[in-house]
Amino acid sequence: MTWLTWRQHRLGLAGFAVVFLGVAAIYLFSGSLGADASTVYTAAHGFSRLVKFSEDVSSILLPLPLLVGMFAGAPLVSRELEQHTFRYAWTQGVSRSHWLCGKVLLVGAAVLVLSTIFSLVHMSWFRPMVPEMGWFRFFNQSIPVFPMSCLFTFALGVAAGTLLKRTVPAMAATLLGGAAVFVVMARLLRPNYMEPMTLARPLDPVDGQSGSDDVLNDVYYLGAVFRDSSGRAGDSAVWGEGEPAPVSIVTYHPADRFWSFQFIEAGIYLALTTACLALAFYWLRRKFS
Numbered sequence: 001m002t003w004l005t006w007r008q009h010r011l012g013l014a015g016f017a018v019v020f021l022g023v024a025a026i027y028l029f030s031g032s033l034g035a036d037a038s039t040v041y042t043a044a045h046g047f048s049r050l051v052k053f054s055e056d057v058s059s060i061l062l063p064l065p066l067l068v069g070m071f072a073g074a075p076l077v078s079r080e081l082e083q084h085t086f087r088y089a090w091t092q093g094v095s096r097s098h099w100l101c102g103k104v105l106l107v108g109a110a111v112l113v114l115s116t117i118f119s120l121v122h123m124s125w126f127r128p129m130v131p132e133m134g135w136f137r138f139f140n141q142s143i144p145v146f147p148m149s150c151l152f153t154f155a156l157g158v159a160a161g162t163l164l165k166r167t168v169p170a171m172a173a174t175l176l177g178g179a180a181v182f183v184v185m186a187r188l189l190r191p192n193y194m195e196p197m198t199l200a201r202p203l204d205p206v207d208g209q210s211g212s213d214d215v216l217n218d219v220y221y222l223g224a225v226f227r228d229s230s231g232r233a234g235d236s237a238v239w240g241e242g243e244p245a246p247v248s249i250v251t252y253h254p255a256d257r258f259w260s261f262q263f264i265e266a267g268i269y270l271a272l273t274t275a276c277l278a279l280a281f282y283w284l285r286r287k288f289s
Contacts (some may be wrong), residue, residue: 073157074170081165115150119143134218135258148269153178155276161279199250220253227283
């Protein structure tokens with residue numbers, strides 16, 4: 001059974017290996033930028049290159065977990081149900097649960113290993129930038145969140161394929177469902193894993209700037225409001241001549257919460273993965289005919 005599963009999915013797994021390990025290889029062969037980060041902080045152009053590059057890389061890598069779900073998870077079951085090739089295994093004395101379990105374990109393990117290797121290389125490459133930029137900037141591509149998000153989208157694709165029995169609709173459902181979960185996670189849940197902290201910083205009455213504060217270099221920044229001398233809040237700092245300068249109230253999570261947030265979010269993805277796989281197994285055993 002394992003050999004048959006490998007034969008069926010070896011090309012897809014090879015494709016993902018090329019993508020994940022290819023990006024990791026690019027990191028390794030272009031390591032000078034990351035390795036020289038500590039020396040370019042003093043040069044504005046060099047630092048802007050680092051920031052721009054990190055933002056570009058993060059944007060490019062955001063869809064990777066969704067691609068895993070669409071191309072590794074969704075077709076895993078739906079293609080066989082669509083083409084009726086599952087009947088061969090089921091008529092050889094292999095139970096439905098055993099059939100699905102073999103597929104999920106083999107392909108899921110490959111997804112987990114490849115995404116973990118990729119995340120390790122990614123974090124290693126950007127490590128020299130952490131003192132100035134912090135780990136939160138690379139939250140989505142760090143361990144354990146990145147491997148678990150890939151595993152979740154894979155499980156979501158398996159569940160969608162089992163329920164819909166058609167590959168293309170399952171891929172579309174995985175894309176939309178996974179994207180919705182990621183948006184909810186980043187915009188609604190992650191900022192509230194713990195109680196945010198606040199920092200009040202008086203504005204300079206001359207230029208309206210709050211000055212620099214090293215405590216905010218590597219934090220998870222949530223936003224800022226301005227309060228005038230009467231306590232009124234607003235999103236811009238405006239005051240009349242002779243009036244006291246407003247105070248900037250910054251809301252943030254400190255850098256030392258990074259790993260706590262990583263494990264909290266990874267735990268949520270693990271729970272969602274379990275729920276998706278449980279649904280797939282239940283549907284295949286009880287509802288499929």
